Amino acid sequence: MFFKAYSVIRNNCMRTRKKFPIRLAAGLILAILMDTAVQLVWKSAVVSLPNNGSPWLNVQALLHSPLALSVLFLMACQFFNWLTVLSNADLSYAQPVTSLSYVSVFCLSVLYFKEATDLIQIVGILFVFAGVWFISQTDHVTPSKEREA
Amino acid sequence: MMGQNAFGVFLVVIYALLEGVAQVFLKKSVLGSGHWYLWISLGVVILLIEKMIYSEALLFLDVGAAYTIGSLNLIAVTFMSRCLLREKVTTKRWIGVCLIFIGVGLVAART
Numbered sequence: 001m002f003f004k005a006y007s008v009i010r011n012n013c014m015r016t017r018k019k020f021p022i023r024l025a026a027g028l029i030l031a032i033l034m035d036t037a038v039q040l041v042w043k044s045a046v047v048s049l050p051n052n053g054s055p056w057l058n059v060q061a062l063l064h065s066p067l068a069l070s071v072l073f074l075m076a077c078q079f080f081n082w083l084t085v086l087s088n089a090d091l092s093y094a095q096p097v098t099s100l101s102y103v104s105v106f107c108l109s110v111l112y113f114k115e116a117t118d119l120i121q122i123v124g125i126l127f128v129f130a131g132v133w134f135i136s137q138t139d140h141v142t143p144s145k146e147r148e149a
Numbered sequence: 150m151m152g153q154n155a156f157g158v159f160l161v162v163i164y165a166l167l168e169g170v171a172q173v174f175l176k177k178s179v180l181g182s183g184h185w186y187l188w189i190s191l192g193v194v195i196l197l198i199e200k201m202i203y204s205e206a207l208l209f210l211d212v213g214a215a216y217t218i219g220s221l222n223l224i225a226v227t228f229m230s231r232c233l234l235r236e237k238v239t240t241k242r243w244i245g246v247c248l249i250f251i252g253v254g255l256v257a258a259r260t
Binding site: 042043046047058059062075079082083086087090091092093095096099102103106120121123124125126127128129130131132133134135137138139142 | 172173175176178179189193196200201204205207208212216220222223226227230231234235236237238239241242244245246247248249250251252253254255256257258
């Protein structure tokens with residue numbers, strides 16, 4: 001799925017005037033993969049916490065949870081990768097493209113956790129793909145001249 | 150008095166708006182316009198605050214609802230990129246963002 005997404009984004013962008021950097025494509029795919037992992041592990045971490053009713057106590061409990069520490073590690077990696085992506089693309093380009101993580105979280109939930117799915121969700125996935133396709137048709141970076149105008 | 154669900158929705162909306170602000174600061178840090186450490190520090194602080202807010206929201210809302218409302222951050226980020234970073238946000242890009250927002254809503258509605 002990710003290789004397909006990569007080739008669609010790359011092929012579409014190669015047709016446009018500006019060259020699409022491989023570093024950017026790799027960064028976007030990595031961002032999607034890490035976001036998927038963060039979403040799945042984060043939810044498990046939060047659910048496993050006792051509900052103390054106090055944000056501070058919740059933070060303390062989070063700091064002692066191995067799952068939460070894994071989330072923090074993943075978030076740190078995600079953060080540095082994201083800065084690399086942002087240095088190569090517009091924010092309004094990169095952020096929506098990483099929405100493909102919604103698709104990957106959905107697919108993993110169906111494939112590995114055997115969660116039920118229905119037609120509406122599949123239509124939703126198609127909407128997300130269509131949205132990313134539309135965005136991939138635009139230039140990935142705004143020229144500095146246009147930015148200053 | 151605000152119900153638990155309404156409070157959860159309120160927290161996720163705040164999370165989505167803060168995400169937009171944090172992303173703008175992070176983008177500013179890599180634009181090479183000076184004071185990058187200031188932008189990056191502000192971005193990280195806001196990211197940490199929004200993550201705590203989102204964690205709290207997950208205690209009041211199903212993950213599906215939180216996901217759907219949280220995807221408002223796409224619209225917040227696009228709007229702020231246009232206004233604060235002067236990025237060229239074409240109609241095509243807006244259509245893409247709206248399609249993704251609807252798609253995420255449809256996927257998360259049943260979770």
